[in-house]
Amino acid sequence: MEKTANQRAWFLVLPVLLLVAFSSVIPMMTVVNYSFQDSFGGNEFFWVGLEWYRELLRSERLWDALGRQLMFSSIILLIEIPLGILVALCMPKKGWLASLCLVLMALPLLIPYNVVGTIWQVFARSDIGLLGRFVTDLGFEYNYAQNAADAWVTVVAMDVWHWTSLVALLCYAGLRSIPDAYYQAAEIDQASRWSVFRHIELPKMRGVLIIAVLLRFMDSFMIYTEPFVLTGGGPGNATTFLSIDLVKMALGQFDLGPAAAFSLMYFLVILLISYVFYTVMIASDKEEAQS
Amino acid sequence: MDWIAWTLPTALFFASIASALAVMSLLAIKRPSTPRVGALGIETARGDRLFLTLLGSAFINLAWIGFTDLPQYFALGICAVFAFCVFRWV
Numbered sequence: 001m002e003k004t005a006n007q008r009a010w011f012l013v014l015p016v017l018l019l020v021a022f023s024s025v026i027p028m029m030t031v032v033n034y035s036f037q038d039s040f041g042g043n044e045f046f047w048v049g050l051e052w053y054r055e056l057l058r059s060e061r062l063w064d065a066l067g068r069q070l071m072f073s074s075i076i077l078l079i080e081i082p083l084g085i086l087v088a089l090c091m092p093k094k095g096w097l098a099s100l101c102l103v104l105m106a107l108p109l110l111i112p113y114n115v116v117g118t119i120w121q122v123f124a125r126s127d128i129g130l131l132g133r134f135v136t137d138l139g140f141e142y143n144y145a146q147n148a149a150d151a152w153v154t155v156v157a158m159d160v161w162h163w164t165s166l167v168a169l170l171c172y173a174g175l176r177s178i179p180d181a182y183y184q185a186a187e188i189d190q191a192s193r194w195s196v197f198r199h200i201e202l203p204k205m206r207g208v209l210i211i212a213v214l215l216r217f218m219d220s221f222m223i224y225t226e227p228f229v230l231t232g233g234g235p236g237n238a239t240t241f242l243s244i245d246l247v248k249m250a251l252g253q254f255d256l257g258p259a260a261a262f263s264l265m266y267f268l269v270i271l272l273i274s275y276v277f278y279t280v281m282i283a284s285d286k287e288e289a290q291s
Numbered sequence: 292m293d294w295i296a297w298t299l300p301t302a303l304f305f306a307s308i309a310s311a312l313a314v315m316s317l318l319a320i321k322r323p324s325t326p327r328v329g330a331l332g333i334e335t336a337r338g339d340r341l342f343l344t345l346l347g348s349a350f351i352n353l354a355w356i357g358f359t360d361l362p363q364y365f366a367l368g369i370c371a372v373f374a375f376c377v378f379r380w381v
Contacts, residue, residue, distance in 0.1 A: 026295070030295045043294065045296045058357060265353065271346060283333065
């Protein structure tokens with residue numbers, strides 16, 4: 001007997017499709033339309049063709065912001081991933097101490113982004129902040145509001161404080177999924193601590209590490225609230241990342257056309273990076289399943 | 292719908308994307324494709340190749356706008372060659 005396909009199930013996904021259409025597709029179409037036009041308010045638009053794209057691609061503004069963004073994402077990945085692994089390796093495996101560690105690690109993740117920015121804004125102030133005062137008392141001239149290097153160190157430290165625990169929790173979950181038999185075999189072979197990490201723990205954590213890198217890269221690439229609250233993109237443009245620059249353009253200057261072109265290029269870069277990460281993740285999963 | 296600020300070129304652009312998706316969906320039903328490993332060393336189905344073509348074409352066009360003053364039609368020609376290569380070898 002021939003089996004008939006029941007296509008009525010497609011109606012079940014209709015609400016989701018409608019939701020996606022209203023929350024993503026229609027706004028995206030609007031942005032594309034704006035990016036080819038100029039607006040002087042009053043809902044009047046004038047066709048300018050590729051002008052905004054040409055202007056942006058040939059200005060230093062976009063490339064500088066992209067450079068800062070890539071540098072920021074690279075720095076935080078280089079710090080947060082090894083630090084997260086180290087923290088996960090040091091966490092107790094069972095007992096009440098393990099539960100306590102998990103709760104403490106989850107706390108920074110529960111704090112809203114703008115509150116994190118505000119906490120660090122006060123914490124790092126050289127006159128009244130605990131960190132700022134401490135660093136100043138050590139003899140360093142530290143002022144994140146006036147010195148670009150200090151601002152960068154503070155923004156990076158804030159991100160590391162906020163998000164390393166996510167990497168640690170993911171790695172911890174990966175570590176806990178390794179069967180005891182692996183450790184017992186390593187013990188019989190008298191493997192060193194490094195060998196256990198290199199040949200058992202690290203390969204078994206590969207899946208969660210790829211997810212951690214993907215999450216942290218994408219999140220840091222789209223960072224806005226925390227550095228905006230902490231430094232406002234300054235001093236000068238030292239910590240003006242892509243999203244901060246975009247908001248300045250769209251809402252500060254009300255340049256809807258250039259901002260739309262900027263956001264589409266930003267979106268394309270994110271789409272490309274996401275696809276690369278997705279492909280790597282799928283390939284890794286397949287390799288893991290085959291081994 | 293005035294606030295979406297439609298123009299004929301952008302409407303045609305979205306219509307062509309929607310048509311491509313519709314054609315791919317129909318093809319997937321009528322003649323399902325088998326994923327293959329191509330020149331990039333990754334497994335791709337027909338839909339993946341369309342996605343790669345669209346994404347790559349966007350970057351080709353942006354590079355053309357950013358680095359040359361020549362008409363955009365040349366970039367479209369390059370995109371057509373690129374699409375052929377992706378569907379043939381990737």
